[in-house]
Amino acid sequence: MRNTSTPGTASFGIALGPLLYYWPRATVMQFYADVAESSVDRVYLGETVCTRRHELRHAHWIEIAQMLRDAGKEVVLSTPVLVESDSDIACMRRVCEQDEFLVEANDIGAVRCMGGRPFVGGPHLNVYHADTLAWLASLGASGCVMPVEMDGATLAALSAGRCAGVALEVLAWGRMPLAFSARCFTARHHRLRKDACEFRCLDYPDGLVAATGEGQAFFTLNGIQTQSATCLDLCAQALTMAHVGIDMLRVSPQSTGTLDAVAALAAIRSGTRPPAPSGVLPAGAEPSNGYWHGRPGIAWEARP
Secondary structure, X not given: OOOOOOOOOOOOEEEEXXXXXXXXXXXXXXXXXXXXXXXXXXXXXXXXXXXOOOOOOHHHHHHHHHHHHHOOOEEEEEOOOOOOOHHHHHHHHHHHHOOOOEEEEOOHHHHHHHOOOOEEXXXXXXXXXXXXXXXXXXXXXXXXXXXXXXXXXXXXXXHHHOOOOOEEEEEEEEEEEEEEOOOOHHHHHOOOOHHHOOOHHHHOOOOEEEEOOOOOEEEEEEOOEEEEEEEEEOHHHHHHHHHOXXXXXXXXXXXXXXXXXXXXXXXXXXXXOOOOOOOOOOOOOOEEOHHHHOOOOOOOOOOO
């Protein structure tokens, strides 16, 4: 449903994106137990990066989903982003063919697998204009997550031109997912083959930061995924996004600071805190918001 907030009010939901890192099962279970007590409205669950990760299987994600639903959260199951093997296809089909929870389709194969049933289009479907959004809606999309590199003016124009009944979601806090590759960079860093990686991602709960030759943190390596080294923080723009019709603001899980960022957005939404940067960062990360201002994504601008 289209956001109809007016100046002076803020009407937006708070979403928790899928866990992009490889954490031990006990850590994951405790994290979502804490999420159940938080101000999050919608929670995305499932393995979107690497189907070789095996701390949690599909049945475990369903158990977590049921627990969160019982706690009053809306739950969405996410499909893998890069589907290239039989195991990837099997994982995608398990998510798409269940009918207990809404699905986030992260590639066109998953959209096709949904067969016209309602789904949320993931950020990697690359929706940049209203015609694409309308086409996805014709295939069953009830909402769509916007690409992280979309600037504020383009986002407002897309929101104004979208078809009725399609909700828009924007990443507001967390390291930005930028690209996927068939090569596992974490394994390569350790001089290991992808299919014999020894599950080294477990050693990096927030990914492995890569620096330039000058020593500037530039990317974060997370298996086959490349992320920003910086932490996107659009909490200061939360009311602006609500006023142009964005329905849901997403927080991407990090090993520290995640629920503090959720609390900051909830306080902005309730009016008990003015719109401002969250002041919360994952360990070792700098803030960024350059894409919002039409600048390189790594940039940070303090202006409203």
